[in-house]
Amino acid sequence: MSMLVDALTSALRTDVIFDKVQYPSSVICCTVPQEKFSEAAKVLKMAYALLAAEWASDETLFGRGFSVFACYRWGKEYLIVRAELSADNPEFPTLTKRYLPAYRFERQIQSLMGIKPEGHPDMRPWIKFEDWPQDVFPLRKTFDASKPMLRVKGEYQWARADGEGVYEIPVGPVHAGIIEPGHFRFQAVGEMVVNLEERLGYVHKGIEKKFESLSWNEGVRLAGRVSGDTTVAHSIAYSIAVESMTGCILSERAHWLRALFLERERLANHLGDIGAICNDAAFAFMLYQLSRLRELLLRTNHKLFGHRFIMDRVVPGGVTVDLDDQGKKDILSELDIVSRDFEKLIVIYDETPSLEDRVIDTGILKPKRARELCVVGIVARASGMNLDCRLFNPFPPYDQHDRLELAVPVKVTGDVNARVWIRIEEIRESIRLIRYILENIPGGPISTDMRMPEPDSAGFSAVEGWRGEIIYWLQAGPKGEINRCMVRDPSSVNWLGLERAITGNIVPDFPLCNKSFNQSYSGHDL
Amino acid sequence: MIRILRQIFRTGIVTEPLPASAEDEIKLVGTKLEETIRKRFSRSLTIRQVDAGSCNGCELEIHAINNAYYNCERFGIHFTASPRFADMLLVTGPVTHNMEIALRRTYNATPPPKLVVAVGDCGCNGGIFGESYASLGGIDKVIPVNIVIPGCPPTPIALLNGILKAVS
Numbered sequence: 226m227s228m229l230v231d232a233l234t235s236a237l238r239t240d241v242i243f244d245k246v247q248y249p250s251s252v253i254c255c256t257v258p259q260e261k262f263s264e265a266a267k268v269l270k271m272a273y274a275l276l277a278a279e280w281a282s283d284e285t286l287f288g289r290g291f292s293v294f295a296c297y298r299w300g301k302e303y304l305i306v307r308a309e310l311s312a313d314n315p316e317f318p319t320l321t322k323r324y325l326p327a328y329r330f331e332r333q334i335q336s337l338m339g340i341k342p343e344g345h346p347d348m349r350p351w352i353k354f355e356d357w358p359q360d361v362f363p364l365r366k367t368f369d370a371s372k373p374m375l376r377v378k379g380e381y382q383w384a385r386a387d388g389e390g391v392y393e394i395p396v397g398p399v400h401a402g403i404i405e406p407g408h409f410r411f412q413a414v415g416e417m418v419v420n421l422e423e424r425l426g427y428v429h430k431g432i433e434k435k436f437e438s439l440s441w442n443e444g445v446r447l448a449g450r451v452s453g454d455t456t457v458a459h460s461i462a463y464s465i466a467v468e469s470m471t472g473c474i475l476s477e478r479a480h481w482l483r484a485l486f487l488e489r490e491r492l493a494n495h496l497g498d499i500g501a502i503c504n505d506a507a508f509a510f511m512l513y514q515l516s517r518l519r520e521l522l523l524r525t526n527h528k529l530f531g532h533r534f535i536m537d538r539v540v541p542g543g544v545t546v547d548l549d550d551q552g553k554k555d556i557l558s559e560l561d562i563v564s565r566d567f568e569k570l571i572v573i574y575d576e577t578p579s580l581e582d583r584v585i586d587t588g589i590l591k592p593k594r595a596r597e598l599c600v601v602g603i604v605a606r607a608s609g610m611n612l613d614c615r616l617f618n619p620f621p622p623y624d625q626h627d628r629l630e631l632a633v634p635v636k637v638t639g640d641v642n643a644r645v646w647i648r649i650e651e652i653r654e655s656i657r658l659i660r661y662i663l664e665n666i667p668g669g670p671i672s673t674d675m676r677m678p679e680p681d682s683a684g685f686s687a688v689e690g691w692r693g694e695i696i697y698w699l700q701a702g703p704k705g706e707i708n709r710c711m712v713r714d715p716s717s718v719n720w721l722g723l724e725r726a727i728t729g730n731i732v733p734d735f736p737l738c739n740k741s742f743n744q745s746y747s748g749h750d751l
Numbered sequence: 752m753i754r755i756l757r758q759i760f761r762t763g764i765v766t767e768p769l770p771a772s773a774e775d776e777i778k779l780v781g782t783k784l785e786e787t788i789r790k791r792f793s794r795s796l797t798i799r800q801v802d803a804g805s806c807n808g809c810e811l812e813i814h815a816i817n818n819a820y821y822n823c824e825r826f827g828i829h830f831t832a833s834p835r836f837a838d839m840l841l842v843t844g845p846v847t848h849n850m851e852i853a854l855r856r857t858y859n860a861t862p863p864p865k866l867v868v869a870v871g872d873c874g875c876n877g878g879i880f881g882e883s884y885a886s887l888g889g890i891d892k893v894i895p896v897n898i899v900i901p902g903c904p905p906t907p908i909a910l911l912n913g914i915l916k917a918v919s
């Protein structure tokens with residue numbers, strides 16, 4: 226039996242009821258009484274679990290009230306703890322005393338689902354702006370999403386810092402570069418940042434609600450547009466969750482092709498990121514060189530798969546494009562150029578003192594902090610946390626460890642430089658993986674037929690995109706339609722890490738720190 | 752330093768070794784663009800990009816027209832940080848409820864005459880996000896639009912073509 230389940234059952238005993246409708250079977254879901262929701266968190270925290278996600282679902286269509294869910298991760302295990310809440314007065318005990326990321330998860334639950342986290346210290350809305358009507362809860366079934374919303378009067382309450390010489394710098398939502406919108410408010414003394422408060426939600430497009438009006442097959446197109454730079458990983462995560470609910474077994478080839486797309490996405494984004502980070506440290510040379518390599522990859526993608534970002538090529542049941550021998554050759558010769566030039570550039574990165582001066586010891590997220598914040602992906606690995614779903618919760622084909630071996634880099638300094646080096650090493654690893662995939666990819670069909678999920682069943686998936694772990698949780702309604710689709714982009718947790726990492730740095734280093742995190746606004750705001 | 756120089760010289764100008772068809776296309780669009788920009792904007796077209804709610808896919812391709820292959824600066828196109836200097840707004844995404852006011856403000860801060868180009872399927876009509884409580888749909892729902900560039904996301908060539916269309 227699993228460690229987390231053991232810990233929970235020995236503490237709460239008969240209060241724990243196991244759910245039979247959660248797929249895949251490796252992910253266990255259990256229901257606890259509402260008042261024990263936070264106690265369960267306490268027990269699991271003592272068992273070293275991290276909080277991966279927290280969300281709510283409106284289950285009134287089943288004749289029940291609401292449910293709140295918390296997903297915990299420890300090593301290879303995921304455990305979902307659920308509590309049923311009443312329909313008229315839904316509330317649950319907050320987890321913020323045990324887990325920091327619950328701060329934003331619960332503000333979001335309160336804002337969009339209208340469920341009160343009892344005892345939460347900060348009840349300001351999140352994503353929902355002050356000019357939304359108070360009683361609008363878009364994720365509730367009674368809400369009509371098709372109509373535009375009215376605007377009301379209201380003002381966001383910012384955190385304040387007082388004292389001699391403290392001043393405030395508001396930035397955004399429209400930023401100076403070609404990037405997504407968000408608002409940052411710095412409190413600074415001289416050049417030093419005392420506090421940074423993020424305010425996000427500008428690109429909230431109602432994605433989770435939109436899923437509920439789509440069919441299972443249409444949903445994957447939307448998943449591919451949650452965050453355009455992570456289109457492959459999001460569509461894989463969505464597809465795996467659906468497939469787990471329907472018992473659909475994919476051909477080996479489809480799995481390997483997905484892995485190929487996923488690694489190419491990682492490669493292209495990491496190359497672009499390293500260039501952009503150096504550019505923010507006034508070293509534009511790297512940006513131009515690395516975006517040249519990135520462009521090569523995108524062109525090959527376009528030629529072989531018909532889309533520069535390989536959007537819409539992963540669907541439930543498999544993939545829609547195959548790879549022939551000529552395609553393999555194209556990729557191999559492209560990789561030769563990319564890896565040769567990349568290695569030369571890394572020597573330059575490593576040996577340029579002016580760059581070193583900017584990136585080393587800047588924007589430190591200490592390992593202890595990183596753990597408290599339960600961050601994921603590159604940010605976590607640069608701060609000493611050994612996490613990677615490809616290794617610890619392997620989805621196929623990464624579960625074939627004997628064949629698709631994977632080295633996961635971990636650094637402990639937690640600064641900009643560490644986040645760059647994680648990317649450098651992952652690029653090398655992805656190049657190696659792609660070469661291996663091309664050599665060993667099994668034959669067979671690329672897609673399989675899929676039946677539709679059973680009513681009231683739920684599917685879960687965790688996929689390592691280039692930013693980090695992406696979680697999908699899907700629930701089928703009474704007629705077998707999508708009742709709820711919860712998307713947890715890595716950015717939903719990592720944004721908190723940036724707030725902590727910038728404190729004590731100088732204001733001009735903010736763009737650099739921000740780039741080294743490079744979180745998605747769209748994936749966070751949904 | 753020696754390494755940097757060596758890498759720069761070894762790389763050369765990558766605009767040259769493009770596949771023939773793409774190269775022709777870029778040249779074709781580029782020459783026309785350059786001409787029009789020279790005539791109408793005294794050699795420099797300044798663009799302010801605004802993300803009004805996109806998924807970030809469109810932004811990546813707008814970045815790409817700045818890379819060494821497309822190198823849009825050579826045609827006189829450059830991006831500015833402030834709408835006050837802009838001749839053109841390049842707007843992506845369905846306009847979200849939460850970005851509507853910021854988009855209007857940016858539009859009002861841009862001095863006339865101003866061109867507005869809506870980028871991507873979302874910018875044209877809201878794309879997959881459509882119209883809902885959170886998304887108002889295409890850019891033209893909020894500010895007047897001169898030209899649309901469809902695609903999800905539009906390729907860099909399509910973007911250059913669209914900009915050309917807007918300035919001609």
Ligand code: SF4
Pocket residue numbers: 450453804805806807808809843844845870871872873874878902903904905
């Ligand atoms: S058009 Fe496509 S790439 Fe552009 S914002 Fe919309 S979904 Fe994203």
